[in-house]
Amino acid sequence: MSGPASASAAIPSPCTGICTPDAGRRFCIGCARTLEEIGRWRSMSPAERAAIMAALPARRAASGSGRR
16 A cells, blocks of 8 residues: 555554543643644644654653653
């Protein structure tokens, strides 16, 4: 398979199935993405997804969740 859909699928969602928004920090405590990022994930380019994935460890560390 080729094209935009397969390129986007190369970086899977970091969703953990714990979809609980943290209003104070403005991101999901399960995956550490913002609600906007969650909503746009399927339409994001691989570069956008990679940038978000790179930011997640720092968000998790700041929240003290320890998930990786």
